[in-house]
Amino acid sequence: KKGDRVAAYMPNTIETVEAFIATTSLGCIWSSCSPDFGSKGVIERFSQINPKVLFITDQYFYNGKKIDVLKRLPEILKLIPSIKSVIISNYPGKKFIKNKYKLNKINLFKWNELMQTNAEKIDFKRFDFETELAILYSSGTTGKPKCICHRSGGVLIQHMKEHQLHCNIKENDNVFYFTTCGWMMWNWLVSSLASKASIVLFDGSPMFKSSDLLLKIAQREKITLFGISAKYVDALRKFKPKLKYKFKLNKLRTICSTGSPLSEESFKYVYKHIKKNVHLSSISGGTDIVSCFVLGNLYQPVNIGEIQNNGLALDVDVLSDKGKSLKNSKGELVCKNPFPSMPLKFWNDKNDIKFKSAYFNRFKNIWHHGDYAEIKNSGGYIIHGRSDTTLNPGGVRLGTAEIYSEVEKFKEIKESIVVGQSWDNDVRIVLFIVMSKNYSLTEELINKIKLQIKKNASPRHVPRKIIVVKDIPRTKSGKIVELAVKSKIEGSQIKNIQALANPEALEQFNNLKELSN
Numbered sequence: 001k002k003g004d005r006v007a008a009y010m011p012n013t014i015e016t017v018e019a020f021i022a023t024t025s026l027g028c029i030w031s032s033c034s035p036d037f038g039s040k041g042v043i044e045r046f047s048q049i050n051p052k053v054l055f056i057t058d059q060y061f062y063n064g065k066k067i068d069v070l071k072r073l074p075e076i077l078k079l080i081p082s083i084k085s086v087i088i089s090n091y092p093g094k095k096f097i098k099n100k101y102k103l104n105k106i107n108l109f110k111w112n113e114l115m116q117t118n119a120e121k122i123d124f125k126r127f128d129f130e131t132e133l134a135i136l137y138s139s140g141t142t143g144k145p146k147c148i149c150h151r152s153g154g155v156l157i158q159h160m161k162e163h164q165l166h167c168n169i170k171e172n173d174n175v176f177y178f179t180t181c182g183w184m185m186w187n188w189l190v191s192s193l194a195s196k197a198s199i200v201l202f203d204g205s206p207m208f209k210s211s212d213l214l215l216k217i218a219q220r221e222k223i224t225l226f227g228i229s230a231k232y233v234d235a236l237r238k239f240k241p242k243l244k245y246k247f248k249l250n251k252l253r254t255i256c257s258t259g260s261p262l263s264e265e266s267f268k269y270v271y272k273h274i275k276k277n278v279h280l281s282s283i284s285g286g287t288d289i290v291s292c293f294v295l296g297n298l299y300q301p302v303n304i305g306e307i308q309n310n311g312l313a314l315d316v317d318v319l320s321d322k323g324k325s326l327k328n329s330k331g332e333l334v335c336k337n338p339f340p341s342m343p344l345k346f347w348n349d350k351n352d353i354k355f356k357s358a359y360f361n362r363f364k365n366i367w368h369h370g371d372y373a374e375i376k377n378s379g380g381y382i383i384h385g386r387s388d389t390t391l392n393p394g395g396v397r398l399g400t401a402e403i404y405s406e407v408e409k410f411k412e413i414k415e416s417i418v419v420g421q422s423w424d425n426d427v428r429i430v431l432f433i434v435m436s437k438n439y440s441l442t443e444e445l446i447n448k449i450k451l452q453i454k455k456n457a458s459p460r461h462v463p464r465k466i467i468v469v470k471d472i473p474r475t476k477s478g479k480i481v482e483l484a485v486k487s488k489i490e491g492s493q494i495k496n497i498q499a500l501a502n503p504e505a506l507e508q509f510n511n512l513k514e515l516s517n
Helices: 014-025 039-046 070-079 152-166 184-195 213-220 230-239 264-274 350-359 401-407 443-456 482-489 503-509
Strands: 005-009 029-033 053-057 059-062 065-068 085-089 107-110 132-137 147-151 174-177 198-200 225-229 254-258 279-282 284-286 291-295 316-319 331-335 367-375 381-386 413-423 426-435 465-468
Touching: 005 014, 014 029, 014 053, 014 085, 014 184, 029 039, 039 070, 053 070, 070 085, 132 152, 132 184, 147 152, 152 184, 152 291, 174 184, 174 213, 184 198, 184 225, 213 225, 225 230, 230 254, 230 264, 230 413, 254 264, 264 279, 291 331, 316 367, 350 367, 381 401, 401 413, 401 426, 401 443, 413 482, 443 465, 482 503
Parallel strands: 005 029, 005 053, 029 132, 053 085, 085 107, 174 198, 174 225, 225 254, 254 279, 426 465
Antiparallel strands: 059 065, 132 147, 284 291, 316 331, 331 367, 367 381, 413 426
């Protein structure tokens, strides 16, 4: 009934979308995690909101490997006693994994059996604009994930604005976004249905057996809006440096990129290799607002390396530490007016103490978003990374994005992560890199990297140490976790390792000899 929480531990499939819409039709509150979260990560999130119903997949696949999800169910039910009913969904096209676990006092249903029952006529009730819609979770890399509760009307009107007025989504369009159900972009994608567009769902590795797999899908499914991450464009650029308009993509009007800042090289790659006449819209917002603060503008030119404009009706600004507006200078991204998709509350947050501390403690009565940003004369924005991961050598704040944009230009480097290490009463910049296949780190390459960063960013941005690692830790939505690496190399405790997709990668940063001198 209205107000009950419904949890989903599901892949990005049709059943998940149907379960979400069914949940909202009752005025219940939806919350989802993708199956790449281990059972501890799921329990840590869902146990805070006491769901009554759990949708769960029997299995999922990644890079061709089958992962049994049902075996995690007994532990989940034991540690979240509020769950009374479980609906098991079968992964598309695969044989149903039999449930061999005894589950006492639980109503157990199979999705396909439920679908055969004669449902009563569904009555879509009307609810108040402020009715709770969904609970999303902060990444949780610095503590227990925050349960961010969003309102129905505000999210819907914000998404429809972004879709129709910023992204040009029209009736009968085909919208694709590469996302899992554990990332806010899934909620953003599903809302495209409100603009009478179709959504195309993809689950699994975006480069399984073919690095241009998603582009093949975009062509075959006549995609009009193609949503990807900046990391995907960078990977594609390295795997397919001479793609040269291999796919026609006749219906494609908009390419959206999010997750991290899109480098200048990646902007150029899209126009030189994917499609010339396309609106490349770099967008940035977050789970906190389940939407964007800055994104595309249909009536403005796309400037390489910039996000075109702020969202309509959002008084977005960049402020100095003293609260003064800045132009062509880096500072804190803020929003100075109320907006529809501002969260209703954090779950279990008495008197909104954590909520106010998260967004309103820095500047009085102004939403402080936690991004380090800059407004250019063009009106465009550059996001320089999260402000809690800015580097402070010699007391000067530097954004990590400026270093990444230079490092990404090297074909020898697959990916990288940069952190500040406390050293000798100051901070020194340390760059960790994963080498591309058949390349190794030489003195010559180290000098080239440093020279390029010095020339195109500044001498202050040049890393004092460049160290090779095998893998870089990241969250489930693919974001690299600079704070976790910084904590590891400085010997601090990492509070929530369950938030990471590959926690084992952190072990490489233990007691590194290179960082002891």
